Amino acid sequence: EAQVTQNPRYLITVTGKKLTVTCSQNMNHEYMSWYRQDPGLGLRQIYYSMNVEVTDKGDVPEGYKVSRKEKRNFPLILESPSPNQTSLYFCASSLKAPVAGLGYSYEQYFGPGTRLTVT
Amino acid sequence: QKEVEQDPGPLSVPEGAIVSLNCTYSNSAFQYFMWYRQYSRKGPELLMYTYSSGNKEDGRFTAQVDKSSKYISLFIRDSQPSDSATYLCAIGLYGQNFVFGPGTRLSVLP
Numbered sequence: 676e677a678q679v680t681q682n683p684r685y686l687i688t689v690t691g692k693k694l695t696v697t698c699s700q701n702m703n704h705e706y707m708s709w710y711r712q713d714p715g716l717g718l719r720q721i722y723y724s725m726n727v728e729v730t731d732k733g734d735v736p737e738g739y740k741v742s743r744k745e746k747r748n749f750p751l752i753l754e755s756p757s758p759n760q761t762s763l764y765f766c767a768s769s770l771k772a773p774v775a776g777l778g779y780s781y782e783q784y785f786g787p788g789t790r791l792t793v794t
Numbered sequence: 795q796k797e798v799e800q801d802p803g804p805l806s807v808p809e810g811a812i813v814s815l816n817c818t819y820s821n822s823a824f825q826y827f828m829w830y831r832q833y834s835r836k837g838p839e840l841l842m843y844t845y846s847s848g849n850k851e852d853g854r855f856t857a858q859v860d861k862s863s864k865y866i867s868l869f870i871r872d873s874q875p876s877d878s879a880t881y882l883c884a885i886g887l888y889g890q891n892f893v894f895g896p897g898t899r900l901s902v903l904p
Contacts, residue, residue, distance in 0.1 A: 679837070715802065717882065718838070718894040765837050775826035775886025785837025 677702045681766050681786035688756055689794055696751045696789050698766030706769045707749040708733065708783070709741065711762040718765065724749055725772055756793040764789045797821065798885055803899040813870040815898050817883035820864065826886035827859055829868045832897065833879045841881075842868070873902045 679700045688694055700707065708723035710733075720733030724743040738760055740752040749768075753760060766786040773781040798819050807813055815829075825846050830838035842857045844850045844866075850857045856869040866885070870877055880899045884892040 715896050717798065717896040720891065767837070773892060775890060775892060776888035781826070781828065781843065781886070781892065782840040783838075785839065787835070787837055 677784070679766055679768055679784050679786035681764075681789050683789060684787065685790050687792045687794065690757055691755050694753050694756060694791075696753075696764060696766075696791070698749045698751065698786060699747050700749075700766075700768040700784070701747065702768060702770075702784065703746065704768035704770050704784075705746070706772045707743065708767050709739070709749070709751045710765045710767065711735065712765060712788075713762050721751070721764075723772075753791075756791075758793050760791065761793050762791060764791060797893050798883060798895040800881075800883060800895040800898045802896060804901050805898060806901045806903060807873055809873060809875060809902055809904050811873050811902070813873045813877070813900060813902075815868040815870070815881045815900065817866045817868075817885070817895050818864055819866075819885050821887070822861065822864055823887055824864075824885045825861075825888060826892070827857070827866050828884040828886075828892060829855075829857055830882040830884060830894075831879045832882060838882055870900075875902050875904050878902050 705726045709721040710718040719735045722741040724730045767783040769783045828843045829841045831841045832838040844857045847861045854871045858867045880897040882897040883895040886892040
């Protein structure tokens, strides 16, 4: 089954304790990204990766790190989490970058989400 | 002013009703429009994609774009309890990533 998986689904942690949220896709997609979803603010992109070893900042990258050592995996790292990073996080993948007007499917496949609480 | 706005709801309707979900945007240059559906405790999934103005129909769903008013709509005919979800619009400028709206929560009551 084609899917994007994330782990863990729920995480409660304390300020400053490093954590990693894993993301994996089995569709051989080139493009992967991380979003956070907050009430009233919609999905905001944190980081994205166009392919292996190619990553770049999205709209809200502060406090986050990513790496893309393999095509299928795109972990999100919070080196020193703070309460303002309490949010619902989604990993997504697509065949190519979902950029408007480039003539191919813009569909992104999202994982089930990770609800993070930082106290 | 936010780039993309949606009424957060919740919008509650009886089963079988026609539902209208709306999204307004600030930049008239946007030309690419999508609707995603997000069930509770799940990630969003693409529902419909439209380009420029006009209507697009897919089963019980119709996406409508009014570029002059900077307004897009998603209509759901014969709504079902299984349509209960949050609906996100996403809009795009040529060559740029899509911007997501905050979503409208819909509840269809049996």
